[in-house]
Amino acid sequence: MTPDRQIHDALNALGVRIEHVRDLPADRDGEYVHERRLIRLRAGMARRLHRSVLAHECAHAIFADEPSMFGPVNAKQERRADEWAALRLIRHEDYAAAEAIHHGHAGAIAHDLDVVRSIIEAYQRVLLRVGDTVYVQPKMGAGMWTHREDVA
Numbered sequence: 001m002t003p004d005r006q007i008h009d010a011l012n013a014l015g016v017r018i019e020h021v022r023d024l025p026a027d028r029d030g031e032y033v034h035e036r037r038l039i040r041l042r043a044g045m046a047r048r049l050h051r052s053v054l055a056h057e058c059a060h061a062i063f064a065d066e067p068s069m070f071g072p073v074n075a076k077q078e079r080r081a082d083e084w085a086a087l088r089l090i091r092h093e094d095y096a097a098a099e100a101i102h103h104g105h106a107g108a109i110a111h112d113l114d115v116v117r118s119i120i121e122a123y124q125r126v127l128l129r130v131g132d133t134v135y136v137q138p139k140m141g142a143g144m145w146t147h148r149e150d151v152a
Helices: 003-014 047-062 071-089 092-102 106-113 117-125
Strands: 017-021 030-033 038-042 127-130 133-136 147-150
Touching: 003 047, 003 071, 030 047, 038 047, 047 071, 047 117, 071 117, 092 106, 092 147, 106 117, 117 127
Parallel strands: 017 038
Antiparallel strands: 030 038, 127 133, 133 147
16 A cells, blocks of 8 residues: 555544645645644645645644644644654655665655655654664664664
């Protein structure tokens, strides 16, 4: 199953609807309205942007995020949504290949992986390099990571 299909399936399971609209604030391409179980996306977005924004807003729906009057809370929700989206839209093998080709250039990697740069940057935040090994989503304790790869 493709990442895009998984995201749509998750939204269906949550009972979240998607609307394509033209009246979003200029600084937004999408938003999640929790009390209406609704994702609003800017109509006419390019594919890379559309799938990135949809995955990001899906994360807000999964975590039942609502805007807060506290800036740090909003910032944490935004980081978490980008990282969740990145882990759903990017396969590690594809990221590693694109990173090697483009020498770590986030914009070029994003283009190859059909996402926006902020999703690549979020994916990079969940990586931990220790010596010659890269860990995806490392946790405390032996053997606790999503993926491990030797890069030397």
